[in-house]
Amino acid sequence: MTREPRPQKWARKQAAPLSETAFTLLVQGVLDYGIFMLDPQGYIISWNAGAERIKGYEAADILGQHFSVFYPPEDQSSGKPQWELETAVAEGRLEDEGWRVRQDGSRFWANVVITALWDEKGVLQGFGKVTRDMSERRAAQQALSERRRLFDHLVQAQETERRRIAWDVHDDSIQAMVAVAMRLELLADRVPEAHSAELRRLDATVREAIGRLRSLTFRLHPPGIDRHGLVEGLASHLDDVVRSSWGMDYSFDHQLDRAPTPETAITIFRIVQEALLNVHKHARGSRVDVRVTSADGGLLTRVVDDGTGEPMSVDGAREHFGVIEMRERAETAGGWWSMHSRPGTGTTVEFWVPNPLPLPASEPKDGTP
Structure with a gap:
């Protein structure tokens, strides 16, 4: 098999070439990579x-054998070893990841690079x-991946339970x-005035409790996050709760790659929701700024208020x-959290x-057939 020889480029002609003995010692001494040669037939x-x-083979046991011995039976029967050599010839090299077999029959996951070697005549x-x-x-x-699956299941289970409690x-x-x-309202209109005032106070207390419960159900399962995603869910929450219910000013900035x-x-929504609730309860501020940006392969979120700072100090709120x-x-979720004031x-x-x-619907199994 021949082809046109490739031109060789020498970056530093003045450098002394590595001797054949030194190069052989270098290759032979490498322990982290299996480096070996095949003849044109493999x-x-x-x-x-x-x-x-x-791979577990000593040189005396493996020299002269075909390299397909390293492939599992299903790859051997499909002709994968020969296909890889043909691809390396056609494209110059081939890189693959997959199962390989050691001498004792056990499998390991390998990254493999096969490079075709040509002489100066091609x-x-x-x-x-x-x-x-x-x-x-x-x-x-x-x-x-398994941790992520468990995390996803945990979040879904928590949200399902919150939804159920909110509905109940x-x-x-x-x-x-x-x-x-x-x-109570009806009774207050029918009883003597001496008792009516007390009934109306009870009625007011009950209605305040109803308001608190409705607020609780909203926090347990706010509308929007399920259907509309993070940005719209946060924007709706800030507008409906922070501005309309609490009377605070806010800004919301978001720069998401995806x-x-x-x-x-x-x-993210739940952490921001809790941070905003703490601002409302403790900060005694008039404004809050929320920013969500893509950073380092994740999402960085900041919730900043203009309150007193003291009630939210780490020492006072550690527990x-x-x-x-x-x-x-x-x-x-595999991230970090901090608070400073x-x-x-x-x-x-x-x-x-x-x-x-998103995780794929299914992933390849890692056992033997």
């Missing part, structure tokens, strides 16, 4: 210490093959209390349930969570 003609460590002399054991990296990636409170507790308020997954969006919930949500300058809640691509 038979093994050299073997280094890294190949022995990764005649194929064989192939250089470099193999790296990627089993640990793949296991780590699978563990990360709205359809049961609130309706029952509304009926009680109506009865929309987050539903679970990531819910996590506050809302603070604990915000931190745990961020850390469970100074008296008279307000408080900043800042957190980052990863924004991974």
